[in-house]
Amino acid sequence: MFTLRRSGHFWSPIVPNLRLRFPRPIGGPTGTPIATTRSLSFERTAPSSEKLGSNSLAATVSKARIPNYHIPNLWAGYSRIQNRYQSYSTMASNTTPPTAAGTTPESRLRPKLSELAATIAANAKIVEDYIEAQGLPYPSFAADGPTNFPVPQNGETQKIHEARQELLTASKHIYDLATGPNEFLRWLVWNYNDVSTLHVVTAFNIPEIVPVDGDISYAEIGEKCNLPELKIRQVLRLAMTNRIFYEPRHGYVAHTAQSRLLREDPLMRNWISYNTDDLAPASLQVVDALKKYPGSGETGETAFALAHGNESLFQFLGARPERAKRFGTAMSAFSTGQGYAVEHLINGYDWSGLPKDATIVDVGGATGFVCVELAKSYPEFKFIVEDKVKPQLELGEATLDPALKPRFSYVVHDFFTEQPVKGADVYLIRWCMHNWSDKYAGIMIKSLVPALKNGAKVIINELALPDPNTANPWEERRIRTLDVVMMMCLNALEREEGDWKRLFAEADPRFRFEGVKQPPGCLMNIVEATFVDE
Numbered sequence: 001m002f003t004l005r006r007s008g009h010f011w012s013p014i015v016p017n018l019r020l021r022f023p024r025p026i027g028g029p030t031g032t033p034i035a036t037t038r039s040l041s042f043e044r045t046a047p048s049s050e051k052l053g054s055n056s057l058a059a060t061v062s063k064a065r066i067p068n069y070h071i072p073n074l075w076a077g078y079s080r081i082q083n084r085y086q087s088y089s090t091m092a093s094n095t096t097p098p099t100a101a102g103t104t105p106e107s108r109l110r111p112k113l114s115e116l117a118a119t120i121a122a123n124a125k126i127v128e129d130y131i132e133a134q135g136l137p138y139p140s141f142a143a144d145g146p147t148n149f150p151v152p153q154n155g156e157t158q159k160i161h162e163a164r165q166e167l168l169t170a171s172k173h174i175y176d177l178a179t180g181p182n183e184f185l186r187w188l189v190w191n192y193n194d195v196s197t198l199h200v201v202t203a204f205n206i207p208e209i210v211p212v213d214g215d216i217s218y219a220e221i222g223e224k225c226n227l228p229e230l231k232i233r234q235v236l237r238l239a240m241t242n243r244i245f246y247e248p249r250h251g252y253v254a255h256t257a258q259s260r261l262l263r264e265d266p267l268m269r270n271w272i273s274y275n276t277d278d279l280a281p282a283s284l285q286v287v288d289a290l291k292k293y294p295g296s297g298e299t300g301e302t303a304f305a306l307a308h309g310n311e312s313l314f315q316f317l318g319a320r321p322e323r324a325k326r327f328g329t330a331m332s333a334f335s336t337g338q339g340y341a342v343e344h345l346i347n348g349y350d351w352s353g354l355p356k357d358a359t360i361v362d363v364g365g366a367t368g369f370v371c372v373e374l375a376k377s378y379p380e381f382k383f384i385v386e387d388k389v390k391p392q393l394e395l396g397e398a399t400l401d402p403a404l405k406p407r408f409s410y411v412v413h414d415f416f417t418e419q420p421v422k423g424a425d426v427y428l429i430r431w432c433m434h435n436w437s438d439k440y441a442g443i444m445i446k447s448l449v450p451a452l453k454n455g456a457k458v459i460i461n462e463l464a465l466p467d468p469n470t471a472n473p474w475e476e477r478r479i480r481t482l483d484v485v486m487m488m489c490l491n492a493l494e495r496e497e498g499d500w501k502r503l504f505a506e507a508d509p510r511f512r513f514e515g516v517k518q519p520p521g522c523l524m525n526i527v528e529a530t531f532v533d534e
């Protein structure tokens with residue numbers, strides 16, 4: 001029996017400044033509703049010195065303001081807050097959660113199931129506690145689940161994201177280990193069936209046909225797609241094993257979070273259809289391309305070209321405006337987001353080390369949007385945006401803030417020909433060189449040389465691949481896949497630091513290679529070389 005019959009408050013003996021306030025008398029035997037006062041609340045004034053703990057706790061406390069308490073629930077909530085405070089305090093004091101990665105290549109080959117399971121449990125708890133404490137939407141497969149993992153990416157959540165990464169890595173390891181090599185390989189090669197079912201789902205617009213709320217029979221979907229019910233059932237039941245739709249009752253189909261995303265996100269639809277229509281056929285030609293053109297660096301001698309009537313990717317897109325538009329949208333689905341934000345380039349390079357009125361040439365700069373951002377921070381810099389595609393430059397010029405106009409000019413230029421702007425301080429090349437083999441990347445750098453004054457900088461902003469096993473496994477798979485896609489489509493590649501260094505050395509011995517940087521939180525790198533001609 002627990003009854004409170006006077007107004008007042010309790011101070012938590014564990015959490016500084018946390019109190020349970022009940023300004024009006026409340027009462028009732030254990031387990032029965034207590035007086036319906038809406039002013040019953042947890043309160044806490046967090047000292048500013050407490051970072052992670054206090055912010056998370058603040059959300060927990062505000063979530064706890066619920067009317068119609070039962071006394072036991074109230075105390076459960078009170079002690080939950082205290083427990084959470086203790087777990088955040090531990091996290092804030094830099095306790096490292098268990099990790100799945102071994103420390104040597106050999107130890108990575110021999111993980112133990114029980115240790116992986118412990119890693120999963122510990123890191124899942126960290127992530128889950130944070131989500132609940134912040135009142136974030138809980139991850140779910142259900143149609144109303146969040147479309148992205150709900151923890152935002154910022155300095156304060158770094159430890160939570162590290163824990164999530166450990167969770168993902170250990171989960172993949174334990175799954176693969178428990179599968180065993182024989183089954184693993186047998187299923188790996190069947191992954192094309194996942195792609196082909198996804199292709200059917202998107203090509204026949206099935207996410208549109210399935211209602212957002214409720215369900216629809218296989219027969220009705222078949223009628224709308226002009227396909228037999230049985231075939232729809234075959235395809236969708238495999239797709240469902242990837243949680244694309246589910247079957248709430250026998251013979252009926254409803255949305256999951258993933259199928260809803262296919263319905264509602266045009267970027268995602270473009271990304272999928274570009275891959276299924278344009279790239280998947282090329283992937284089946286990689287072996288033939290390697291046999292036919294083993295050492296080629298030409299864009300027309302690729303798996304893509306073999307799959308698409310001997311047209312290079314650029315020729316293919318140039319002749320098909322609709323596909324080109326879809327390609328553009330698909331690319332933005334891949335390379336937008338926090339890790340690719342231009343601000344990393346603005347904040348991650350020492351622009352203030354340049355002369356105050358420096359001239360920056362943005363080679364292959366499209367609309368010049370990178371320079372526009374740079375111009376905001378460096379009010380005396382001047383910018384020349386170059387691109388081969390005139391409409392992009394025209395768009396940039398037409399949409400430029402009038403206040404910036406005196407500092408900007410736009411020049412049609414092919415970056416494989418001699419650089420027309422002589423004596424600039426910086427030649428910036430962002431997201432252009434990974435489209436080209438070393439043969440052409442070398443020509444791009446050599447074409448700059450006649451324009452370079454002593455001390456001029458060449459800054460390249462794209463990837464510099466890390467050594468194997470130094471990135472987290474998830475990121476490693478992303479960049480290695482991208483690297484192979486560049487080969488398949490264009491005989492191009494993502495480069496390592498050594499590749500960048502060699503490119504500059506081969507282009508001209510007067511280049512001093514300054515190295516590669518990766519701004520914190522950025523998925524791209526900044527490669528820098530100085531032209532030294534004294």
Ligand SMILES: C[S@@+](CC[C@H](N)C(=O)[O-])C[C@H]1O[C@@H](n2cnc3c(N)ncnc32)[C@H](O)[C@@H]1O
Nearest residue numbers: 364365366387388389413414415416430431432
């Ligand atoms: C992937 S986009 C990068 C655009 C921009 N730099 C950025 O950071 O997003 C590649 C750019 O290179 C341009 N481009 C392609 N071939 C070119 C060439 N031969 N000369 C100049 N620009 C070219 C394209 O028009 C496109 O704007």
